[in-house]
Structures are given as C-alpha cells and as structure tokens.
Amino acid sequence: MKIKKNIATSENGFIFNPATGDSFSGNAMATAILSAMKNNEPDEQIRKNILEKYDVTAEQLNRDWEDWTIQLREANLIEC
Amino acid sequence: MTIAITGLNANDNPGPGIAVIRAIRDELGHDVRIIGLSYESLEPGIYMSGMVDKTYQIPYPTAGIAALKSRLQYIHEQEMLDLVIPNFDAELYNFIKITPWLDSIGIRTYLPTEEQLAARDKMNLSDFGAEHGFNVPADHKLHTAGDITKAGHELGYPLVVKGKYYEAFVNHTPDLAIKSFHHLSAKWGLPVIAQQFIKGTEINIAGLADGKGNAISVIPMRKLYLTDKGKAWAGITIEDEELIKLAVKFASVTKWKGGFEMEIMRDEGGRLFIMEINPRFPAWVYLTAGVGQNQPAALVKMAMGADVEPFTEYTAGKMFIRYSWDHLVDIADFQQYSAFGELSIAKVHL
Numbered sequence: 001m002k003i004k005k006n007i008a009t010s011e012n013g014f015i016f017n018p019a020t021g022d023s024f025s026g027n028a029m030a031t032a033i034l035s036a037m038k039n040n041e042p043d044e045q046i047r048k049n050i051l052e053k054y055d056v057t058a059e060q061l062n063r064d065w066e067d068w069t070i071q072l073r074e075a076n077l078i079e080c
Numbered sequence: 081m082t083i084a085i086t087g088l089n090a091n092d093n094p095g096p097g098i099a100v101i102r103a104i105r106d107e108l109g110h111d112v113r114i115i116g117l118s119y120e121s122l123e124p125g126i127y128m129s130g131m132v133d134k135t136y137q138i139p140y141p142t143a144g145i146a147a148l149k150s151r152l153q154y155i156h157e158q159e160m161l162d163l164v165i166p167n168f169d170a171e172l173y174n175f176i177k178i179t180p181w182l183d184s185i186g187i188r189t190y191l192p193t194e195e196q197l198a199a200r201d202k203m204n205l206s207d208f209g210a211e212h213g214f215n216v217p218a219d220h221k222l223h224t225a226g227d228i229t230k231a232g233h234e235l236g237y238p239l240v241v242k243g244k245y246y247e248a249f250v251n252h253t254p255d256l257a258i259k260s261f262h263h264l265s266a267k268w269g270l271p272v273i274a275q276q277f278i279k280g281t282e283i284n285i286a287g288l289a290d291g292k293g294n295a296i297s298v299i300p301m302r303k304l305y306l307t308d309k310g311k312a313w314a315g316i317t318i319e320d321e322e323l324i325k326l327a328v329k330f331a332s333v334t335k336w337k338g339g340f341e342m343e344i345m346r347d348e349g350g351r352l353f354i355m356e357i358n359p360r361f362p363a364w365v366y367l368t369a370g371v372g373q374n375q376p377a378a379l380v381k382m383a384m385g386a387d388v389e390p391f392t393e394y395t396a397g398k399m400f401i402r403y404s405w406d407h408l409v410d411i412a413d414f415q416q417y418s419a420f421g422e423l424s425i426a427k428v429h430l
Contacts, residue, residue, distance in 0.1 A: 008397065
C-alpha cells in the first residue's frame with residue numbers, strides 16, 4: 001500500500017490532499033504510520049514495529065489495519 | 081495608466097471588481113489610477129479608498145448602447161481612460177458591441193467576441209458541450225410551467241431549475257420545480273432552464289486566455305464553504321492535471337479572449353461536468369494573485385500590448401476565506417454620489 005506522492009503531512013497530524021483540497025486530522029498513531037508510509041517502509045515492517053512497540057495482539061492489529069486501509073482509500077490518499 | 085473597472089458590489093454575492101482591482105494594485109502598484117464604474121450608489125467599492133480613486137455611475141445594460149457610449153464618452157473626457165475591464169455577465173454584450181468605438185477613442189479592452197460570448201451561454205451550453213466533446217449535464221428549456229413534466233420525466237429528480245441569467249434551485253419534487261420556474265421566470269424572464277442534477281464535488285476554475293487558442297493562466301479552486309446562494313465563501317487551490325487540461329481545451333477550441341470562470345462538478349466516477357462558463361473573472365480571482373498567477377494584472381499587460389508567456393506554476397493548498405466588514409461612510413460622500421453620479425474618494429465637505 002503506497003501513499004500518494006503529493007499528499008502533504010505535518011508533524012501535528014494534519015494531512016492535506018492537494019489534488020482534491022481535502023484535509024484531515026490524524027492522531028499520533030496515524031501521523032507515525034503515515035510518516036513511515038511516506039518513507040516507503042513496507043506494510044509488514046510498519047505492522048511489526050507496532051506489535052513490538054505497543055501492547056496489541058496481532059489479531060487486533062489486523063482488524064485495525066483493515067479499518068485504516070479502508071479509511072485511507074475512502075479519503076483518496078493511497079495509490080490505486 | 082488609468083483603468084475603468086465595473087463590479088464594485090462587494091456584498092454577499094460579490095461582483096469581481098474589487099478583487100480585480102486588488103490584484104492589479106498588487107502587481108502594478110498604486111500608480112495605476114482606478115476609475116470605478118457602478119450602477120448603484122450603495123456598491124461598497126465606490127467608498128473604498130485605496131482601491132478606487134474615483135467612481136462614476138453608468139446606465140444599466142437595459143438602457144442600451146447609446147446611453148453607455150454617451151456616459152463613457154463623458155468619463156473618458158474627464159479621466160483619459162486607457163483600458164476598461166467590465167466584470168458582469170449582463171453588461172458584457174454592450175461592452176463587446178462598442179469595442180470598436182472604444183478602440184477608436186483610445187480605450188482598450190480585452191474581451192471575447194459576441195459569438196464566443198453566445199457559445200458558452202447557459203442557453204447553448206448543452207450544444208457547446210456536444211460540439212466540442214465536453215461533459216455537460218443534459219438540459220431542457222422551459223417556456224411554460226407545463227414543460228416541467230416532460231423535463232422531469234427526461235432528466236429525473238432532483239431537478240435543477242436555473243434562471244436565464246442568474247440563480248438556480250435544486251428541486252426534489254415537481255411541485256417545487258414549478259415554484260422555482262415561476263420565481264425564476266418572473267425575475268429573469270423566459271426561457272427557464274431545467275438541468276440534470278449531478279452529484280459530486282464543486283470545483284471552479286479561473287482562467288485567462290489570449291484569443292489565439294492559448295490559456296495564459298488556469299487556477300482550479302475547490303469550494304470549501306458555500307453561502308446559501310451557492311457562492312464560495314472559502315476555497316482552496318488544488319492541483320489536478322485533468323482540470324487544467326479541461327480549461328486549456330476550452331481556451332483552445334473557442335479561442336477565448338479574456339478572463340473566464342468554469343464551474344465544474346466532479347461526479348463520483350471522477351468525470352468532470354461543465355455546469356457553467358462565466359465570461360469574466362470570478363469574484364475570488366484575487367486568489368490567482370496569491371498563488372503566483374496574477375490573472376487581472378496579466379490581462380492588463382496583454383490589453384496594453386505586452387506579450388505574456390503562459391504561466392506554468394502555482395501554489396496548491398492556498399486558501400481564501402471571505403469576510404464581512406462594516407465600512408463606515410460619511411453621508412457627504414453618499415450624497416455626492418447619489419446626486420451627481422460621481423465621487424472622488426477624497427472627502428467632500430457639506
């Protein structure tokens with residue numbers, strides 16, 4: 001899953017899509033994941049880092065990751 | 081340089097005049113003398129020092145070409161105008177008609193032809209789209225309230241009912257469509273237009289073209305906040321090659337000359353529909369100056385004979401947020417303008 005190249009993000013969680021004019025506010029976790037995605041880290045690596053760093057089960061992460069993907073797609077932030 | 085500009089009604093449904101003046105002053109400085117041309121004595125721009133140097137009242141378009149020429153002749157004798165920039169749809173026909181005369185007395189313009197003006201008229205937009213391969217919502221001309229039944233059957237509901245010149249209503253039932261028809265026909269005359277409703281994201285494009293098929297500037301803006309009249313109260317520039325291509329194609333196929341605004345709806349499938357094409361700069365045109373493509377200033381340069389290369393860059397993500405401001409005006413100024421039809425913003429003492 002690749003975030004669109006022109007998506008602008010800021011350290012405080014603000015996300016701007018210059019192609020549509022849409023803007024979003026993300027929490028700290030969203031900001032960290034988007035930052036990793038913008039650095040072209042593979043999904044598996046990002047998920048592995050989350051499992052290591054946070055008290056979350058793999059099943060819970062899978063469900064949340066699916067939600068996250070749907071939200072990014074709905075927000076038109078990822079490459080088709 | 082002395083430039084006459086109309087559209088000083090900076091109200092909740094503003095004319096573009098003040099934005100045009102602001103953009104021109106930004107780039108060409110305060111050495112430019114701006115002569116406002118207004119229709120009514122409560123147009124706010126008349127009283128805005130720093131924007132307009134002097135304003136003259138001009139006759140309504142319905143008064144005809146002779147009245148407009150006579151008034152402009154007088155104003156030209158006082159001010160020695162170099163250029164006039166009309167900013168209202170309804171006055172453009174008259175100004176285009178008198179362009180040769182204006183030119184003969186040394187007043188330049190930068191306007192489309194009568195044919196270009198007619199081609200993008202909302203009455204002809206559907207044919208225009210078919211001819212040039214643009215997506216345009218299907219429409220139906222309404223001459224009587226009875227025509228709504230057929231239009232509703234063909235176009236479905238919700239049904240957009242639009243006035244000949246201004247205003248549009250989205251109607252969810254035939255009864256509401258009939259009410260809109262009567263309102264709009266009484267206000268703007270016949271025919272009224274029924275248009276297919278397109279659900280999607282509203283985007284506007286401000287453009288400037290050179291009359292030779294080249295778009296000099298194209299700035300797309302997504303509306304972020306709408307007034308109850310559907311006007312953008314806030315917006316943001318966006319980068320989208322498809323929108324730019326659309327405006328470039330418009331300039332190319334029409335050989336449009338002057339400013340223009342395209343009202344676009346992007347449907348859920350990503351298709352771009354042209355809802356309207358306005359034959360002048362939009363009221364939000366100052367945003368073009370703020371993102372690196374000052375369209376009004378470029379128009380002035382081109383009208384005065386300069387070659388302006390097409391702009392290629394602009395800043396995406398720049399917003400405008402309109403605001404209201406209670407401008408205090410001395411009764412003496414209002415009296416001067418109401419009584420004599422002209423006002424220099426220098427104070428008048430009773």
